[in-house]
Amino acid sequence: MAVRTTWTVTHSPCGHEVEHNLSDRPADRRAGFARWLSGRTCTNCWKASRTGDTLGREAWLAARRAAEQAAATEWAEQFDMPPLDGPERALEWGERSRHQLVTTAYTALVVEGTWDDADWAALEEKIRAVTRAGWWIDQRDADGVDVPELLDAAGDDDRGTENPYQ
Incomplete structure (x- = not known):
């Protein structure tokens, strides 16, 4: 059975649930990376916070x-x-x-x-x-x-x- 490549991650800071394709990572590092992602804001929220800076x-x-x-x-x-x-x-x-x-x-x-x-x-x-x-x-x-x-x-x-x- 192959290790899955797509992970559904719930980003705890913003609460969004996002599908991440982790096929570019080695199979033994996908679960750990998905866990790390869950502690970060999703990409959309991260980008929104960057453009909302008072100083670009x-x-x-x-x-x-x-x-x-x-x-x-x-x-x-x-x-x-x-x-x-x-x-x-x-x-x-x-x-x-x-x-x-x-x-x-x-x-x-x-x-x-x-x-x-x-x-x-x-x-x-x-x-x-x-x-x-x-x-x-x-x-x-x-x-x-x-x-x-x-x-x-x-x-x-x-x-x-x-x-x-x-």
């Missing part, structure tokens, strides 16, 4: 980006970080990426690591030297402990120049 996904994302940008701007002012260079649409993303990567590096190297203030001050100078927004965007997924090596590998075109006429 795009609005939520815009609010989050604005908060991240404000934190990055405040951090850059507090630690005297230079403005980044690059295309207009990359500047804010680069600032957020730099902020997140540098704070992660500080936590990994100083707070949790063995670096002292002098070591960090030397690294901060290297951080200030890299002003190309694209470089910071490219490094956004790097580990904090890798920042010193990444900064050493940064090319001359990633570094700013003190000559305003160049």
Whole structure:
């Protein structure tokens, strides 16, 4: 006798009874999945609750980006970080990426690591030297402990120049 593929599940949060085709799951996992589904709202109720949000996904994302940008701007002012260079649409993303990567590096190297203030001050100078927004965007997924090596590998075109006429 074959294990059934269609399960009638009563979703306890909303009380709806729905037929679920579980044929895409291995036979030995269907009953457990049906039990798990019974503790969740049905698909229609779940979708209705998502569209009823006062903040849609795009609005939520815009609010989050604005908060991240404000934190990055405040951090850059507090630690005297230079403005980044690059295309207009990359500047804010680069600032957020730099902020997140540098704070992660500080936590990994100083707070949790063995670096002292002098070591960090030397690294901060290297951080200030890299002003190309694209470089910071490219490094956004790097580990904090890798920042010193990444900064050493940064090319001359990633570094700013003190000559305003160049």
